[in-house]
Amino acid sequence: MAADKPIEYGTPDPAVVFKGVTVKIGGISILEDVTAVVPKGSCTAIIGPNGAGKTTLLLALLGELQYKGEIHTSCGVNKNCLRIGYVPQRLTFDRGIPITVTEFLVLGVQKKPLWLGVGAKLRKHAEDILLSVNADHLADRRLGALSGGEMQRVLLALALQQEPELLVLDEPAAGMDLQGGQIICELLDRLRKDRGFTQLMVSHDLATVTHHATHVICLNRRVAAEGPPHKALTTETLTAIFGIHMGLVASRSMPGGNTVCSAPCCQKNQND
Numbered sequence: 726m727a728a729d730k731p732i733e734y735g736t737p738d739p740a741v742v743f744k745g746v747t748v749k750i751g752g753i754s755i756l757e758d759v760t761a762v763v764p765k766g767s768c769t770a771i772i773g774p775n776g777a778g779k780t781t782l783l784l785a786l787l788g789e790l791q792y793k794g795e796i797h798t799s800c801g802v803n804k805n806c807l808r809i810g811y812v813p814q815r816l817t818f819d820r821g822i823p824i825t826v827t828e829f830l831v832l833g834v835q836k837k838p839l840w841l842g843v844g845a846k847l848r849k850h851a852e853d854i855l856l857s858v859n860a861d862h863l864a865d866r867r868l869g870a871l872s873g874g875e876m877q878r879v880l881l882a883l884a885l886q887q888e889p890e891l892l893v894l895d896e897p898a899a900g901m902d903l904q905g906g907q908i909i910c911e912l913l914d915r916l917r918k919d920r921g922f923t924q925l926m927v928s929h930d931l932a933t934v935t936h937h938a939t940h941v942i943c944l945n946r947r948v949a950a951e952g953p954p955h956k957a958l959t960t961e962t963l964t965a966i967f968g969i970h971m972g973l974v975a976s977r978s979m980p981g982g983n984t985v986c987s988a989p990c991c992q993k994n995q996n997d
Contacts, residue, residue: 740765740923745794748781755781761942761951768924770938773966777945779927810889812880814896820869826879827851827864854882894926910937
């Protein structure tokens with residue numbers, strides 16, 4: 726089971742440590758002896774081909790799957806258990822259900838039935854959290870009418886309601902076009918800087934990873950490499966996990982050891 730105490734593991738002040746994590750489902754090995762670190766304050770990306778076990782590793786961290794090995798998380802504020810927010814790749818629900826975005830956000834916190842209306846205080850809180858993800862215009866939109874990109878923003882707002890110290894995201898740009906994916910990643914960079922959380926995300930998009938990640942875990946059932954993008958994403962590592970037809974990445978776009986994105990488009994926002 727996951728522990729809530731920090732341990733020494735070669736990286737100062739890690740947020741999460743995976744140590745020898747192994748997962749088998751139906752007798753099939755999904756993860757084998759995965760050992761890796763998520764540095765505190767980082768944007769850590771887990772990359773790998775389909776079937777590499779990326780989502781499985783997230784679900785093990787969240788306590789949704791049984792595993793062998795150890796997963797340690799650091800202590801949060803006041804030495805309490807680290808608060809974790811989770812944004813899934815997609816949400817499966819009946820798109821015909823007559824519920825608005827605001828009602829969806831208050832479902833777990835409002836005590837009175839929704840058909841009696843949303844309380845003024847909770848409505849204001851929902852509007853504020855939507856504003857923080859540039860989605861305040863969606864407050865009264867029916868949930869089933871949202872596009873993929875709009876739904877991701879709403880799910881992000883839902884996760885941020887918990888004021889997470891660790892934000893876990895499974896393919897945050899899934900289903901978006903190139904521009905939408907860039908916008909959501911730049912939004913996450915700003916939120917991480919402003920709120921001070923650690924970000925752990927699964928991604929298939931190497932352009933997104935090289936542009937935004939500060940730490941990378943290269944996974945294909947086992948860890949092939951980990952570290953800053955410019956050190957982990959070598960030709961040899963990418964070939965080992967993706968095969969010989971994997972394209973190369975531009976090292977000049979990688980953030981190095983910074984805890985925020987160093988690309989010009991993001992640096993402009995950070996300096997404003």
